[in-house]
Amino acid sequence: MRFVSLNGKFVPYDQATLHISDLGLRRGYGAFEFFRILQGVPVFLEDHLSRFENTAGMLELEIPFTRSQLEALIYELIRLNELKRAGIQLVLTGGYSPDAFTPSTPNLVMAPLEIKSHPAVYYQQGAKIILHQNLREMPLAKSTDYLVAVRLGKRVRAEGATEVVYHNGTTVSEGGRSSLSIIKNGVLITDLEGVLPGITRMHLLQVAKLILPIEFRSIMLPELFSADEVILTGATREVMPITQIEDRPVADGKVGPFTQTLMKAFREHLEAYLASRTVAG
Numbered sequence: 599m600r601f602v603s604l605n606g607k608f609v610p611y612d613q614a615t616l617h618i619s620d621l622g623l624r625r626g627y628g629a630f631e632f633f634r635i636l637q638g639v640p641v642f643l644e645d646h647l648s649r650f651e652n653t654a655g656m657l658e659l660e661i662p663f664t665r666s667q668l669e670a671l672i673y674e675l676i677r678l679n680e681l682k683r684a685g686i687q688l689v690l691t692g693g694y695s696p697d698a699f700t701p702s703t704p705n706l707v708m709a710p711l712e713i714k715s716h717p718a719v720y721y722q723q724g725a726k727i728i729l730h731q732n733l734r735e736m737p738l739a740k741s742t743d744y745l746v747a748v749r750l751g752k753r754v755r756a757e758g759a760t761e762v763v764y765h766n767g768t769t770v771s772e773g774g775r776s777s778l779s780i781i782k783n784g785v786l787i788t789d790l791e792g793v794l795p796g797i798t799r800m801h802l803l804q805v806a807k808l809i810l811p812i813e814f815r816s817i818m819l820p821e822l823f824s825a826d827e828v829i830l831t832g833a834t835r836e837v838m839p840i841t842q843i844e845d846r847p848v849a850d851g852k853v854g855p856f857t858q859t860l861m862k863a864f865r866e867h868l869e870a871y872l873a874s875r876t877v878a879g
C-alpha cells in the first residue's frame with residue numbers, strides 16, 4: 599500500500615505518522631471502521647460511513663469532513679493505490695492532547711491494508727468458536743477498543759478456532775469481530791440490542807427475510823449449544839457456518855441447510871451490489 603490519507607492529505611505509507619500526544623495512543627480513545635474493496639468498489643460504503651458517524655457521535659468526536667468529502671477521499675485512496683481487493687481502516691482519534699486526557703481536534707487516518715480470505719474449509723465444513731465472558735464497553739460503538747479480542751487472538755489460534763464469542767454468563771452477544779445469529783426450528787434468531795450493528799448481518803437479514811422467519815431477541819447460552827445452526831458474519835468473513843463451540847459440535851457437526859442457502863443468497867446479494875456500482879468497461 600503506497601498512500602494513506604492523514605487528515606485529508608495523501609501521504610506515502612512510510613511517512614504517515616502522528617505525534618505521541620495523540621489520545622488514540624495515550625488513552626485508546628478513538629472511533630474505528632473497516633470495510634472491504636472488491637473489484638475496486640468499497641462494499642456497503644454508505645452503511646459503514648453511517649456507523650462511523652454514529653460512533654464518532656457517541657464518542658463526542660467531530661469528523662472533520664462531510665459525508666461527501668469522506669467518500670471523495672476514499673475513492674481517491676482507492677485510485678492512488680489502485681485497490682481492487684483490499685480493506686480500508688478508518689480511525690478517528692481524540693487528537694493531540696496537551697494533558698494526555700482531554701480530547702482536542704481529532705485526527706483522521708484512512709489506511710488501506712491487504713486482506714486474507716478465511717480458509718475455504720471453514721465454509722465447506724464449518725468453523726469452531728470459543729467463548730469468553732465479556733461485555734464490550736459502549737457495545738453499539740465501533741471503537742478502537744479491541745483489548746479483549748486482541749489478547750484472546752492467541753488462544754483462538756491455539757485452539758484452532760476462528761473467533762471468540764462473548765457472553766455475560768446468561769446470554770451470548772457477539773464475536774470479537776463478528777455478529778452472531780442462530781437458527782432453531784427454521785427460525786433465524788439474532789439480537790440487535792447491546793451489540794455492534796454489524797453491516798454484514800444487516801445485509802444478510804435483508805436476504806434472509808425472504809427465506810425464513812427472523813426473531814430479534816437475546817440468545818440464552820443453552821440456546822447457543824442446542825441451536826440447529828450457528829452463523830457468524832463480518833466484513834471479511836461474510837457468512838460463516840459455525841459447527842463447533844468449544845469442544846461441542848453444533849447439532850450433527852455439519853454445515854446446515856439454511857446456512858448453505860443463506861451463504862449463497864448473501865453472495866448473490868453482494869455480487870448484485872458490486873455489479874450495480876461497477877462502471878461498465
Ligand SMILES: Cc1ncc(COP(=O)(O)O)c(C=O)c1O
Binds near residue numbers: 632773777
Ligand atoms: C464487535 C463486532 N461485532 C460485529 C462486527 C461485524 O461487523 P461488520 O459486519 O460490519 O464487519 C465487528 C467487526 O469488526 C465487530 O468488531
